[in-house]
Amino acid sequence: MILKLVKIENYKCIEDSGDFSIEPVTCLVGKNESGKTAILQSIYTLNPDLKEKAKFNPLLDYPRRKYSAYKERHKNNPDPILTTEWELEEKDIEAIEKRLSGKVFKKTKVILNKGYDNKTYCKVETDEKRVVRNFLNSSNLPRVKKQKLRELETINELIAKLEKISNPSEPETELLGTLKEIFPNRNLQQTVANIIKEKLPIFLYFANYYQLPGQVSIQDLQNKKSENELDFSDEVFLALLELAGTNCEDIDSMGRFEELIAELEAVSNRLSQEIFEYWSQNKHLEVKFLFDHARPEDKPPFNEGYVFRTRIYNKRHGVTVSFDERSAGFVWFFSFLIWFSQVKRNYGENLIILLDDPALNLHARAQGDLLRYINEKLKPHHQVIYTTHSPFMIDPENMLSVRTVEDVIVDEDIQGTKVGDKVFSTDRDTVFPLQAALGYDITQTLFVGKHTLLVEGPSDLIYIKWFSRELQKKRRIYLDHRWTIAPCGGIDKIGSFIALFRGSELNVAVFTDFHTGQKKKIRHLKESALLKASHILSAERYIDQDEADIEDLLGRLLYVSLVNKCYSLPKRKMLPQEKPPSAPMRVLKEVEQYFATLPPSFEEFDHYAPASFLMENASELKNNLPDMDRALDRFEELFKDINKLLPQ
Numbered sequence: 123m124i125l126k127l128v129k130i131e132n133y134k135c136i137e138d139s140g141d142f143s144i145e146p147v148t149c150l151v152g153k154n155e156s157g158k159t160a161i162l163q164s165i166y167t168l169n170p171d172l173k174e175k176a177k178f179n180p181l182l183d184y185p186r187r188k189y190s191a192y193k194e195r196h197k198n199n200p201d202p203i204l205t206t207e208w209e210l211e212e213k214d215i216e217a218i219e220k221r222l223s224g225k226v227f228k229k230t231k232v233i234l235n236k237g238y239d240n241k242t243y244c245k246v247e248t249d250e251k252r253v254v255r256n257f258l259n260s261s262n263l264p265r266v267k268k269q270k271l272r273e274l275e276t277i278n279e280l281i282a283k284l285e286k287i288s289n290p291s292e293p294e295t296e297l298l299g300t301l302k303e304i305f306p307n308r309n310l311q312q313t314v315a316n317i318i319k320e321k322l323p324i325f326l327y328f329a330n331y332y333q334l335p336g337q338v339s340i341q342d343l344q345n346k347k348s349e350n351e352l353d354f355s356d357e358v359f360l361a362l363l364e365l366a367g368t369n370c371e372d373i374d375s376m377g378r379f380e381e382l383i384a385e386l387e388a389v390s391n392r393l394s395q396e397i398f399e400y401w402s403q404n405k406h407l408e409v410k411f412l413f414d415h416a417r418p419e420d421k422p423p424f425n426e427g428y429v430f431r432t433r434i435y436n437k438r439h440g441v442t443v444s445f446d447e448r449s450a451g452f453v454w455f456f457s458f459l460i461w462f463s464q465v466k467r468n469y470g471e472n473l474i475i476l477l478d479d480p481a482l483n484l485h486a487r488a489q490g491d492l493l494r495y496i497n498e499k500l501k502p503h504h505q506v507i508y509t510t511h512s513p514f515m516i517d518p519e520n521m522l523s524v525r526t527v528e529d530v531i532v533d534e535d536i537q538g539t540k541v542g543d544k545v546f547s548t549d550r551d552t553v554f555p556l557q558a559a560l561g562y563d564i565t566q567t568l569f570v571g572k573h574t575l576l577v578e579g580p581s582d583l584i585y586i587k588w589f590s591r592e593l594q595k596k597r598r599i600y601l602d603h604r605w606t607i608a609p610c611g612g613i614d615k616i617g618s619f620i621a622l623f624r625g626s627e628l629n630v631a632v633f634t635d636f637h638t639g640q641k642k643k644i645r646h647l648k649e650s651a652l653l654k655a656s657h658i659l660s661a662e663r664y665i666d667q668d669e670a671d672i673e674d675l676l677g678r679l680l681y682v683s684l685v686n687k688c689y690s691l692p693k694r695k696m697l698p699q700e701k702p703p704s705a706p707m708r709v710l711k712e713v714e715q716y717f718a719t720l721p722p723s724f725e726e727f728d729h730y731a732p733a734s735f736l737m738e739n740a741s742e743l744k745n746n747l748p749d750m751d752r753a754l755d756r757f758e759e760l761f762k763d764i765n766k767l768l769p770q
Contacts, residue, residue: 123214123232123321125474125505127207133183134160135529137538145523147501149516150509150541152527157539158509159329161527162476164204165507166327168236171465171473172357175327178203180238185538208232214321221317222304224256225249232318244315251275253310257301262293277301278308323505324469326462329478333457334358334432336446339416341427343370358457359430361464365389386411393459400495401455403488406438409445409456450483455492475500477508481515489514573629573768575605581733582633582672583607588736589757592744598754601761602768605631631767633760636660637669637708657767664756673710673729675756679749681709681732687743688735689725 130139135157150158170176183203210218210230219226226248233245254277258268274280284290284298305313335355343359346352347370352360363369366385390409398405412431416424432445434452445453458480465473477496481489493515500506509527510516516524526542577583590601634644640660647658661670665677673681682697691697697716705712710729717727736743744750 123318123323124209124211125206125323126209126231128161128165129205130161130164131203131205132185133164133178133203134185135539136160136164137185137536139539139541140543142525142541142543144505144507145520146505147496147517147520147523148505148507149524150507150527151511151516151524152509153511153529156527156529158527159478160539161541162327162478162507162509165206166325166476168204168206168234168242169322169325171324171326171469177240178236178238184238203238204236206234208234210318214318217321218314218317222253222256222314223260225252226256226314234318234322242319244311244318246311246314246318248310248314250277250310253277254280257297261297261300263291263297264293267294277305277310281305281308321472323472323474324465325474325476326465327476327478328458328461328480329354330454330480330482332358332461333450333453334362334445334460336432336444337424338430339423339427340370340430342423358461362386362389362460365460365463365467383411383413393456393463396459396499397452397455400491400499401452401488402491403451403485404436404438406436407452408435408437409433410435410442451481451485451488454480454483471503474505474507477506479509479511481510481512486512486514493517573602573604573606574631575601575607575764576610576630576632577607577672578609578612578634579730580609581730583609584733584737585672585676586633586757588733588740589754590761593754593758593761596754599758599761599765602765604768605764629767629769631657631659631764633659633672633764634661635671636662637671659760659763663763664760667707669707671708671710673732674708675760676709676753677749677756678709678712680747680753682713683747684732684736684743685713685727687739688732689727691724695720695724 125144127141127143128139129141130136132138135155139157139161150161152158167176167178208231210227210232215227215230228247228249231246235243235245254274255272257277257280258271261268263271271280271283274283281298281301284294284301287294290298307313332354335358338356338359343352343356346356360370363386366382366389368382368385387410390411394407394409398407410433412433413428414431416426416429418425420429433442434445435442458477462475481492484492489512496506496508497517508515528540528542530537530540575586577586586601586607594600632647634640636644644658644660661672661674662668664670665674667674676684678701679699682699685691686696697713701712706715714727714729717724
């Protein structure tokens with residue numbers, strides 16, 4: 123069965139969540155206290171792995187501000203809580219049809235409801251008249267008797283008709299026995315509902331604070347178990363023992379401690395192997411178990427009987443630390459795998475996994491590991507619903523699986539938790555993780571490639587693209603197409619950009635201007651070791667002057683002509699072809715100073731405008747700009763150096 127739609131009403135902070143669809147992996151994103159946990163807990167109650175969690179408690183769960191009104195009416199009108207819509211899979215349909223001798227359903231959609239009466243109600247459209255015919259056709263009744271009974275429309279009518287036969291034949295007795303066995307309540311809907319409930323997936327709920335304890339007093343654990351006071355950490359420890367084929371009663375009474383440790387370490391090795399396939403933070407860890415007598419000087423309850431201790435051995439540093447002192451992210455991962463393995467062992471693969479803020483204690487890179495684990499290990503076999511407020515737990519390739527969760531108040535009217543289907547929200551704090559995830563992904567996919575050439579601004583990108591294309595047309599050396607050109611907003615931003623994406627194993631090169639204000643920054647960039655010095659190329663290397671911008675690679679004569687055409691300067695106001703003796707070395711600076719002397723009626727100079735003009739008028743300009751050959755030579759030298767930085 124596949125969960126398709128959920129609606130939650132009158133549960134904790136949720137008055138009416140609205141309908142929201144469920145995907146193979148569904149991400150609920152929202153602020154703290156928005157109601158994400160309440161959503162998972164409500165869904166979990168439908169069919170939990172821990173059966174004691176299967177009941178709604180109106181005193182604890184009903185929205186407190188409406189509880190008085192609820193008490194007055196709940197006996198005659200129990201409020202709904204959970205409405206779920208499911209799609210029957212082909213294997214489910216085949217199994218039900220095999221049990222009921224043929225086609226059963228008009229539609230394969232199933233509605234399951236549960237309220238504060240803690241009964242699960244099933245709605246499904248069946249074709250009862252057809253089911254009656256199925257049983258008649260599969261029976262050994264003579265054809266004439268089958269024809270007489272085919273007009274009956276319900277199972278109840280068929281059973282009643284067979285019961286009225288005074289001297290039933292063997293086929294009639296056999297059919298009646300079969301019908302009474304399959305339909306003990308004489309009700310097709312009830313029987314189908316019972317079969318569907320049998321096939322309903324088990325929900326596994328795991329919160330970020332559920333974890334294997336670092337040390338356990340066996341005597342204290344037995345006492346808590348006998349008094350029914352186990353917490354979830356105790357349950358995780360008991361699950362670990364069960365995976366090793368034992369329990370706390372056995373290990374307290376037997377003397378085979380070394381054998382027990384060997385069995386536990388075998389379980390640990392299997393789980394650790396799965397963890398380290400997806401745990402990139404530190405692969406030099408081992409989980410070790412110790413089982414010995416309590417030390418009298420320790421704090422209760424660890425000063426009596428036997429104590430079980432879990433420790434993490436760091437092979438890199440040669441030290442062990444208590445499991446409780448280890449990275450909370452690693453502890454969560456290890457604890458989840460214990461519980462997940464145990465639940466699969468008890469219930470099989472028919473599970474839906476609910477993860478409550480699983481990445482809370484994980485570094486951003488580890489969150490990516492967890493997301494990969496969910497997509498590669500869990501998604502192929504189980505539906506997964508998880509909550510987060512981290513942009514690194516949002517899969518940009520599956521953005522339509524995200525549902526926003528927010529606690530809505532409109533004009534002081536408290537509406538409670540709402541779930542936005544199809545990534546809908548009006549609250550900017552709620553959608554901030556989505557924006558951050560999309561921004562990071564777009565930066566990587568649109569502007570960043572495996573081989574990235576960083577330039578200062580968009581005009582640099584245009585000139586490089588334009589001259590590379592002209593060189594390619596002339597069958598000369600041009601910029602290799604493997605390079606992605608990314609404007610980063612100036613030399614000051616280059617260091618931040620490289621630091622941000624250096625973990626992505628990108629091949630990064632930099633082309634930058636070089637003048638008085640830039641020299642110190644470039645020197646610091648080379649000394650920072652963020653990338654190799656040979657990957658930092660500056661403009662003055664390609665023209666015979668001490669300072670240069672990319673405009674100087676075009677050459678003064680070409681660039682001045684381009685500016686005159688771009689701004690349609692009248693002949694008497696054109697930039698002169700000969701460089702004035704007092705003009706700055708860099709042509710861009712010269713043009714900026716010249717425009718500053720023009721009357722206010724002239725347009726202000728924007729150094730992006732000539733680049734844009736060149737791109738928009740390429741066909742007519744390429745043969746009408748002076749000194750083009752020398753400009754092409756300079757850009758060709760630049761491209762040669764940049765291309766050398768690519769792998770052969």
